[in-house]
Amino acid sequence: MTELPQDLVELAKEVLTCARAQGKRLVTAESCTGGLIASFLTAVPGSSDVIEGGFVTYSNDAKTRLLGVPRDALATHGAVSDIVASAMAEGALAQVQAQMAVSVTGIAGPGGGGKDKPVGLVFMALAQTDADAVVKRYVFAGTRDDVRRAAVGAALELLLSTLKAEA
């Protein structure tokens, strides 16, 4: 069978090694990446000592029910927004026994884009139990698959850089 792209698996390994060294457990909250971030992290043998779990909140209703994202925020700012990315990460952290959460919400395409929010627009947030959430904004190019993979890479990089800064 085709393997997962090796560069992302290597990045996932680094994230797990750093988190393990710091005794931190991770949780994911994914919209447009649809479980891909969790897939890459759990592709690594032994990941269960770091990965607590994850959420795929594809609908707005799931974002509210599972992660407590306020319906007002979804209505006012839209699902693809810094506010919602932040609320998703904070919400994931509140649900399970983990110290770091990463969230992703974006427009993977090919449909769903507009003038203000083009296809490829992705917001991601990193929340920690002992620090304020950090939110990043990206516009990735390419196909639906390209945008999703680029978002996975950026999310893993965000986890890794945060972990390294705290090592």
Add this chain to the structure above:
Amino acid sequence: MTELPQDLVELAKEVLTCARAQGKRLVTAESCTGGLIASFLTAVPGSSDVIEGGFVTYSNDAKTRLLGVPRDALATHGAVSDIVASAMAEGALAQVQAQMAVSVTGIAGPGGGGKDKPVGLVFMALAQTDADAVVKRYVFAGTRDDVRRAAVGAALELLLSTLKAEA
């Protein structure tokens, strides 16, 4: 970038087409596949009209907190058991607005296997709002990646055969 294996993407497309035709929304509850089933389903453009969301419940605590899997069941039967697979699928269905849930729990390896529960052992369950849950047991061969991909394929087949039987 490397694409997802095309045979599984094609299978995911068929699942989405059948579910859409029946007006059914789906939710996933994954342990050893770690988000891969949700990833394949959401790789298909337009999947948001069928996919409600999903859970990656990697730890036992996450299985209980997020899906309501009884701690007794985990202690008595183990996380990799028909009882827990069934409870995961039923729990996912109870959390969101969906009509079908598929769950997977297994031992992807290379570690974690034993005499009674070898590496490659996977239980999966399909739960529906209007029918009893169905549980399947498999023993897949190969690497961690092979076992995970085989489990994704079997879960998509289980969704598809159930949907086709009800069409």
